[in-house]
Amino acid sequence: xxxxxxxxxxxxxxxxxxxxxxxxxxxxxxxxxxxxxxxxxxxxxxxxxxxxxxxxxxxxxxxxxxxxxxxxxxxxxxxxxxxxxxxxxxxxxxxxxxxxxxxxx
Amino acid sequence: xxxxxxxxxxxxxxxxxxxxxxxxxxxxxxxxxxxxxxxxxxxxxxxxxxxxxxxxxxxxxxxxxxxxxxxxxxxxxxxxxxxxxxxxxxxxxxxxxxxxxxxxx
DNA sequence: TCAATACGTCGGAAATATCCGACGCGTCAA
DNA sequence: TTGACGCGTCGGATATTTCCGACGTATTGA
Numbered sequence: 082x083x084x085x086x087x088x089x090x091x092x093x094x095x096x097x098x099x100x101x102x103x104x105x106x107x108x109x110x111x112x113x114x115x116x117x118x119x120x121x122x123x124x125x126x127x128x129x130x131x132x133x134x135x136x137x138x139x140x141x142x143x144x145x146x147x148x149x150x151x152x153x154x155x156x157x158x159x160x161x162x163x164x165x166x167x168x169x170x171x172x173x174x175x176x177x178x179x180x181x182x183x184x185x186x
Numbered sequence: 187x188x189x190x191x192x193x194x195x196x197x198x199x200x201x202x203x204x205x206x207x208x209x210x211x212x213x214x215x216x217x218x219x220x221x222x223x224x225x226x227x228x229x230x231x232x233x234x235x236x237x238x239x240x241x242x243x244x245x246x247x248x249x250x251x252x253x254x255x256x257x258x259x260x261x262x263x264x265x266x267x268x269x270x271x272x273x274x275x276x277x278x279x280x281x282x283x284x285x286x287x288x289x290x291x
Numbered sequence: 292t293c294a295a296t297a298c299g300t301c302g303g304a305a306a307t308a309t310c311c312g313a314c315g316c317g318t319c320a321a
Numbered sequence: 322t323t324g325a326c327g328c329g330t331c332g333g334a335t336a337t338t339t340c341c342g343a344c345g346t347a348t349t350g351a
Contacts, residue, residue: 088202091193092191121327123310143327145327150273155267162260162263164209165257216296225340227300249349251298
């Protein structure tokens, strides 16, 4: 059971959609599968990937399993993106320097 | 030439690494390929994916091609993540309500 | 002009992802 | 207890990804 990379987990639109849906609250598998043009096994396998990426947590309720969102691993993506925010800030700062230089002429 | 999904483009660690490297400035293909345990064609194909996702731009200089970072499409990922930031704020607000309720007893 | 260099892309191999039907296991309700 | 339900997972089919060697094209420098 290899831990799945968060970026890989997000690469599939169905899985991103599932996460979006789970924001509203926990959902059972059949309930989730209704919203997609997919069979239940496929949804179940997408949930397995999300589970291995620790993006969802399962809570058994009788014969159903409610899946809960756990957004914490998303911080890895957010942190990665920050590296490019900083890049932009640097670029902007450099641009300002150039503009200041021009203004001083 | 189908436009590549940004999330898919980011799903590969080599492509993420390439983007990281390009923050420092434009790089030629051979130069980039040195840093990876990969042949040049593989790196070139990764660059093609990044190009289709509009995350890089190419600038021919003689027989070399310098690849530049274009971080703008990353905003799509950032916006997507924001949906979960808001989710968290809602959850925290709900939690505070519960705590206030408890405190009032 | 000619050999070397930098690069993109193609054909094909290998790995991986995605999906379904079928099956089995536990749970529910009669 | 028994039949229906909710679910996970397996086997296998198909699609996609990833990678390489080989080739063609354009550019460079001798």
